[in-house]
Amino acid sequence: MSDDDQPTPESEKPDRTPRSDFDVATEPTEPAEVDTAEDASATPEDRSRSVLREIASGDAMAGVLAVFLAVFVGSVMIAATDETVRQTASYITARPSDFFTALWEAISGAYSAMFRGAIFNYILDNPAQQWRPLTETLKFAGPLILGGLGVGLAFRAALFNIGGRGQMLIAGGAAGWIGFQLDLPMVIHLPLAILVGMLFGALWGGIAGLLKARTGAHEVIVTIMLNYVGYYLLFYALTKEWLLKTPGSVNPKSPPMHDTAILPKVLGDTFNLHFGFVLALIAVAVVWWLINRSTLGYRIRAVGENPHAARASGINVGRTYTVVMMIAGALLGLAGVNQVLGTVSSGVSLDLDASIGFDAITVALLGRSRPLGILAAGLLFGAFKAGGFTMQASENISVDLVLVVQSLIVLFLAAPPLVRAIFRLPAQEAK
Amino acid sequence: MSTAIEQPTPDSGGLAPDTVVTPTRSAGTRKLPIILGVLTIALAIVLLRSGHSGKTRFQLAVDSDFVQLPDIVVPSGPTAWVMVVISLALTGESVRRMLAHLRQPIWIPIAFAIAWMSGFLSWAAADSRILVVSLLGGAVALAVPLVFGALGGVLGERAGVVNIAIEGQLLLGAFAAAIAASTTGSPWAGLIAAAVAGALVALVLGLFAITYFVDQVIVGVVLNVLVLGLTNFLFRQVLTPNADTLNSPDRFQRLPIPILGDIPLIGPILFRQTPLVYLLYIVVVVVAYALYRTRWGLRVRAVGEHPKAADTVGIKVNRTRYRTILLAGAIAGMGGAYYSLVSVSQFNREMTGGAGYIALAAVIFGKWDPIRATLAALLFGFATNLQGVLSAIGSPVPSQFMLMLPYLVTIFAVAGLVGRSRPPAADGVPYRQQ
Numbered sequence: 001m002s003d004d005d006q007p008t009p010e011s012e013k014p015d016r017t018p019r020s021d022f023d024v025a026t027e028p029t030e031p032a033e034v035d036t037a038e039d040a041s042a043t044p045e046d047r048s049r050s051v052l053r054e055i056a057s058g059d060a061m062a063g064v065l066a067v068f069l070a071v072f073v074g075s076v077m078i079a080a081t082d083e084t085v086r087q088t089a090s091y092i093t094a095r096p097s098d099f100f101t102a103l104w105e106a107i108s109g110a111y112s113a114m115f116r117g118a119i120f121n122y123i124l125d126n127p128a129q130q131w132r133p134l135t136e137t138l139k140f141a142g143p144l145i146l147g148g149l150g151v152g153l154a155f156r157a158a159l160f161n162i163g164g165r166g167q168m169l170i171a172g173g174a175a176g177w178i179g180f181q182l183d184l185p186m187v188i189h190l191p192l193a194i195l196v197g198m199l200f201g202a203l204w205g206g207i208a209g210l211l212k213a214r215t216g217a218h219e220v221i222v223t224i225m226l227n228y229v230g231y232y233l234l235f236y237a238l239t240k241e242w243l244l245k246t247p248g249s250v251n252p253k254s255p256p257m258h259d260t261a262i263l264p265k266v267l268g269d270t271f272n273l274h275f276g277f278v279l280a281l282i283a284v285a286v287v288w289w290l291i292n293r294s295t296l297g298y299r300i301r302a303v304g305e306n307p308h309a310a311r312a313s314g315i316n317v318g319r320t321y322t323v324v325m326m327i328a329g330a331l332l333g334l335a336g337v338n339q340v341l342g343t344v345s346s347g348v349s350l351d352l353d354a355s356i357g358f359d360a361i362t363v364a365l366l367g368r369s370r371p372l373g374i375l376a377a378g379l380l381f382g383a384f385k386a387g388g389f390t391m392q393a394s395e396n397i398s399v400d401l402v403l404v405v406q407s408l409i410v411l412f413l414a415a416p417p418l419v420r421a422i423f424r425l426p427a428q429e430a431k
Numbered sequence: 432m433s434t435a436i437e438q439p440t441p442d443s444g445g446l447a448p449d450t451v452v453t454p455t456r457s458a459g460t461r462k463l464p465i466i467l468g469v470l471t472i473a474l475a476i477v478l479l480r481s482g483h484s485g486k487t488r489f490q491l492a493v494d495s496d497f498v499q500l501p502d503i504v505v506p507s508g509p510t511a512w513v514m515v516v517i518s519l520a521l522t523g524e525s526v527r528r529m530l531a532h533l534r535q536p537i538w539i540p541i542a543f544a545i546a547w548m549s550g551f552l553s554w555a556a557a558d559s560r561i562l563v564v565s566l567l568g569g570a571v572a573l574a575v576p577l578v579f580g581a582l583g584g585v586l587g588e589r590a591g592v593v594n595i596a597i598e599g600q601l602l603l604g605a606f607a608a609a610i611a612a613s614t615t616g617s618p619w620a621g622l623i624a625a626a627v628a629g630a631l632v633a634l635v636l637g638l639f640a641i642t643y644f645v646d647q648v649i650v651g652v653v654l655n656v657l658v659l660g661l662t663n664f665l666f667r668q669v670l671t672p673n674a675d676t677l678n679s680p681d682r683f684q685r686l687p688i689p690i691l692g693d694i695p696l697i698g699p700i701l702f703r704q705t706p707l708v709y710l711l712y713i714v715v716v717v718v719a720y721a722l723y724r725t726r727w728g729l730r731v732r733a734v735g736e737h738p739k740a741a742d743t744v745g746i747k748v749n750r751t752r753y754r755t756i757l758l759a760g761a762i763a764g765m766g767g768a769y770y771s772l773v774s775v776s777q778f779n780r781e782m783t784g785g786a787g788y789i790a791l792a793a794v795i796f797g798k799w800d801p802i803r804a805t806l807a808a809l810l811f812g813f814a815t816n817l818q819g820v821l822s823a824i825g826s827p828v829p830s831q832f833m834l835m836l837p838y839l840v841t842i843f844a845v846a847g848l849v850g851r852s853r854p855p856a857a858d859g860v861p862y863r864q865q
Contacts, residue, residue, distance in 0.1 A: 081668040160648055217845040220595075220648055221795055224788050225838040236831040358656055365649065398667035403660025407653045414650070415643035 062419045066412035069419065074405040075107045078397055082106040109395050117390020118383035128270060133386060135273040139343065141382025142277035143335040147360025148378050149287045150205075150331030152369035154219075156291060157324040158304040163208055163223025164332045164357025166230030169350075171201035171333030172340040173234045176254050176348035177244060179261035179341055186260040193261045194279075194337050201333015202326040204230060209325025213318030219325065227357070235350060244348055254348040263342040276338035280378070283331060288371040290327075300324055332357065355403075362410045381406060463535045467522040467543055474550055475515050484508055487553040488560035493699050500695050507557035514550025518543055559824045566820050567813070568700040574812025575711055575773070576601055576783070579766025580790025581797065581804040582718050583629070586759035588799055589722065590752045591735040593859040595651025596636050597763050598787025599658035600629040604767020606662045609778035610670075612680030618772045621680055622707070622765060625772075629764015632658060633756045641749050641756075644861040655787070663780050670778060682776040683707055705773050707765075714762060719801040731755050735855035738862040748862045763790070792841035799854055811837040 079085050085106050088099040116123065118137050124130050147164050154161035175197030182189065208226060211217040237243035238252040246255045263274040291297040302310040303320045311317045339352045363381055367373030388402035412419050487507045491500040521543045528535055552561055580597045587594040594600075607628035612621025636654060639645040670678040683705040692702040722728040730751055733741040738748045771778045789811050797804030818833035 077664065081665070162652060211842070211846050215846040217842070221791075221845050222842055225792060225842045228785060228788070228838040229835050229842075232831040232835040236829050239829070239831075358652070361649075361652055362656070365653075398664045400660045400663035400667065403656055404664060407657040407660060410653050411639065411650070411657070414645045414653075415639055418638070418643055 062416035063413060065419045065423055066416075067409055069412050069422065070405045070408035073408055074401055075110075077401060077404065078110045079103050079106050081397075110391055110397050110401075113391040113394045113397075114384070114387030116387075116394075118387030132271060133390070135267060135271040136386040137379065137383045138277045139273045139382075140385040141378045142280040143338045143343070143354075143356045144359055144363050144381050144385075145280040145375055145378030146276075146283055146335035146338060147332050147356050148363030148367055148374040149283055149371060150328040150335070151360045152364035152367060152371070152374050153287060153291070153300070153331065154324055154328040155364055155369040156297075156304045157300045157320060158307070159209070159212070159321065159324060159328075160220050161205065161208070161223055161325065161328050161332075162220055162358075162361065163205060163226050163230075163329075164335075164360045165353045165355075166223070166227035166357070167201045167204045167329045167332035168336030168339070168353040168357050169227075169230045169234045170204045170336075171197040171329075172336035172352045173237055173244060173348055174200035175333075175337040176257065176340045177237075179257035179345075180255045180347075182261075183258065184260060189258070189260040190263070190341070193341060194334070197337035197340070198330040198333045201336060202330040205329015205332065206322055206326040209322035212325075213321045219321075231350065234348075238348070238350065246347070252350055256347050257341060257345045261341055262345045263338070272343075274342040276342040279334060279338065281375075283334065284371045284375050287331070291371065296320075296323065332360065335360070359406070362406050365410050366413065463540065464522060464525040464529050467518070467525055467540075470543075470547060471515060471518040471522050474511075474518065474547060474554075478508070478511050478515065478554060485558035487556050487558075489552075490560050490562050491564065491696055493564050502560070505553055507553050511550045511554040514546045514553070517546040518550065521546065555821055555828065556824050561820070561824075564696065564699045566816060568704070569819070570809065570813035570816040571700060571708065572704060572773075572812075573816050574809045575708055576766035576769040576786050577790050577793055577808035577812055578711055578715065578805050579769070580763045580787055581793035581808045582714060582801055583759040583761075583763030583766070584791055584794035585797070585799055585801050585804050586718065586722070586731070586762065587633075587756045588794060588858050589735045589855055590731045590755035590759075591738060591855060591857040591860060591862070592636070592640055592752055592756050593647040593651065594633075594636065594756065594759065594763075595648055595791065596632055596654040596658075596787075597790045598783060598785065599651075599655040600632045600760050600763035601767040601770070601783045601787050601790075602655075602662055602781070603628040603632055603658045604764030605770040605782055606665070606767075606778050607764070608768040609680050609771035610677050612772055613677050616681060618681050618683045618768075621772050622710075622768045625764045625768035626761040627764070629760040629762070629767065630757045631760070632764070633760025636760070637753050637756050640861065641752050644863065647859050647861070659781065662778075666778065666780055674777075678777050680772055680776055683773050707769060707773055710765070714765075715801065715805050718762070722801060732855070734862075735857055738857050738860075742862070742864065748864070752862070763787075766790075789837050792837055795854075796841050796844045799858075810840075 082102070084102040085099070088095075088102045092099045117133050119134050121130050121133050147168070150167070151161050151164060175193045178189070178193040178196050182192075184192065204226060205223075208217075208219045208222040211222050212219050234244075235252060237245075238254065239245055241247055244254040246253060263276050263279075265271060266273045266275060266278065289297075291300065299310070299315050299320050302313070302315055303317050303324075307317050310320075335356055336352065339354065339356070340348055344352060359381060363374055363377045366380070367375070367377035384402045384406060385399075388399035391397050391401070392399040485507050486504050487510065489503040489505070491503065521539055525535060525539050528539075580601055583600065584594050584597050604625035608618075608621035608625035610621075611624030612618045615621075632654060636647075636650055639650045640647040685703060686706050686709075687703040688709070692698045694702070722731065730741065730746050733746060734748050734751045734755075741751075742748050767783065770782045775782075790808065793804050793807040793811055797807040814833060814836040818830045821828060821833065822830045
């Protein structure tokens with residue numbers, strides 16, 4: 001065993017004296033400056049290049065082109081599966097104008113439907129109804145931002161949290177139990193449900209962190225497996241009346257939440273936007289402070305940069321892993337709470353995560369694991385989601401197109417050299 | 432730079448235990464007795480709390496057998512207790528070996544598993560009967576995509592490429608198989624299309640992971656989402672409106688092998704299956720042989736363990752990795768054909784339902800070895816089938832806990848509770864030529 005000579009985590013309790021470097025943790029350098037400085041100093045050959053590094057250091061041009069490419073592929077898919085386009089393509093040499101008209105109508109129809117569904121519906125007259133799509137975007141963005149923060153914070157400690165789904169399910173189930181089993185005044189009920197949900201999310205995420213800290217088990221594997229364990233635990237809970245089952249029902253769904261536990265609407269009852277989005281904004285601020293201004297954040301970044309160096313400097317790496325995964329789990333738990341007590345308050349069900357656990361990974365990657373970046377990426381993907389549903393309803397184009405475009409953006413962003421090669425741009429190394 | 436996922440350092444592969452936090456205490460020898468003891472006590476507690484009276488009938492034969500084996504009828508309670516005693520004895524033997532600092536041979540856990548499972552079944556199926564053939568034969572059938580996926584995973588990771596995208600390869604394989612088999616009318620064409628689809632996913636994985644050095648775990652996860660979105664989109668836009676022409680493939684029919692299929696018990700379980708299962712037997716043997724006994728296998732393993740050394744002796748590292756993952760993708764893709772050509776005869780949204788992740792679990796639980804990974808996948812298939820059988824006879828064990836088993840076992844495995852898993856040294860580390 002190659003690791004026989006490694007000391008145990010217990011044996012390396014921080015020796016306080018050599019920590020002077022880390023005592024200045026309250027004044028961290030701006031990450032952005034670090035990036036550029038490192039880009040300038042590192043030689044391209046020996047610079048190790050991972051996806052986040054690529055996203056962080058890749059030039060803006062490659063980013064714009066990545067989005068452009070992904071949208072282009074999406075357009076090709078729309079056109080290729082459109083009935084009129086295919087019919088007109090069969091006589092394209094005879095009347096090419098028909099083909100191009102159909103092509104234009106299919107693609108512009110899809111994207112204008114997305115715009116109507118995500119930002120501003122210009123077809124309607126009532127201003128309140130016209131702006132309603134924007135509030136839908138914010139509603140969808142809330143859990144994506146929360147989840148993205150959870151995944152992104154773990155990225156900062158070089159941990160890959162794929163366990164968003166399990167953390168959301170467990171947290172949603174726990175918050176839902178509080179939400180309909182207890183009768184309490186709203187001032188207590190709602191905060192209690194939120195806190196219990198976050199606590200369960202933290203516990204579920206913490207398992208992966210603790211296992212990594214104590215046994216070295218890789219968090220990718222543990223979190224993937226915990227997704228399924230969480231799913232079946234929730235499934236079990238939904239078959240037991242003392243847990244989440246609706247009495248007299250055979251569907252795996254819990255009773256609806258009590259009104260005292262539902263997140264209130266922000267803009268009145270005409271809009272679906274609820275306080276979950278406000279919680280997401282608060283979480284962005286808290287995580288920003290945590291990463292950039294707190295001692296814990298400095299430790300997290302130190303461990304993420306180089307765990308060996310961090311340990312040599314007296315940071316308890318194992319404890320940091322555990323704490324990071326607990327916070328990440330709490331954030332994803334909050335995303336689950338947001339679903340159960342806000343977006344779908346009609347009862348806990350097995351699909352409460354609505355694939356946000358995986359979407360959160362793309363949000364965190366696109367947002368470069370920075371809180372403000374995640375906020376922007378969450379808003380973008382929230383708009384995709386809101387627009388996608390409108391596109392499906394009005395243009396009969398499957399909302400799953402959004403998934404494709406989303407994952408293509410992340411893939412292209414991850415490999416700027418590929419994007420540059422496609423557009424025949426000069427390689428960055430050449431300058 | 433703080434946002435980066437650190438490149439795995441040379442001393443720890445992509446999914447290897449983290450050396451920074453891995454404790455030195457090797458508790459490996461103590462784990463087996465502890466686990467066996469806990470399981471034995473758990474079974475005893477279950478029996479004490481809700482003992483069943485009555486008889487359990489184990490039916491070994493199926494009607495079409497050439498030689499009919501008689502049913503075994505046993506009294507439920509006493510049999511279960513006898514099995515507890517046997518389990519206890521095996522635990523004792525394992526404790527003795529631990530105290531004497533002897534190796535724990537592989538037969539102890541296997542014998543324990545058989546005894547424990549017999550005791551458990553005779554308790555759970557009191558006053559009912561267990562169709563042993565359909566229990567085990569169904570397990571083999573259910574394990575088919577898992578084994579294909581796990582073999583693909585093993586091959587890729589032995590060459591140093593972490594493949595989280597097994598799920599995507601299975602799903603795209605199932606999708607391509609349905610279309611190809613429907614348009615050509617032959618399930619064999621579907622099988623080939625499934626292999627091509629799996630290789631296609633592998634090609635994209637290779638493009639990003641090998642050529643552009645993108646983090647392999649991230650590419651794998653994103654590829655799964657991409658394939659999911661792609662197949663869902665095409666299913667709704669193309670397959671559903673044209674279901675008759677594009678999504679109604681012929682299924683693989685059961686094809687009993689003449690003589691082997693007539694062996695009592697073993698025949699119906701192993702040799703009265705679909706051609707896909709027989710292909711699986713061949714693939715398992717070929718992969719296991721090729722990986723350990725051929726020059727090609729040596730090169731693959733060299734590239735996965737120490738790419739620099741392999742490069743030094745003239746092996747083209749990245750070309751070898753590309754070839755291997757393409758082959759691995761084709762194997763995993765063929766597993767996808769199980770869903771749309773064997774299980775049901777059409778493609779459905781998200782029909783693999785996370786099997787790729789179970790296959791990944793089998794890779795790890797099988798310690799990156801083709802035979803062990805196959806056995807692990809069979810075990811997981813058995814757990815899934817057992818759940819179905821138990822819920823059919825109204826067992827007191829909640830089916831959700833049975834379904835949870837593969838995932839829990841894998842967590843225990845990576846946490847080092849059931850033997851230490853060590854991935855290939857350069858697993859997940861991209862290689863750049865100096």
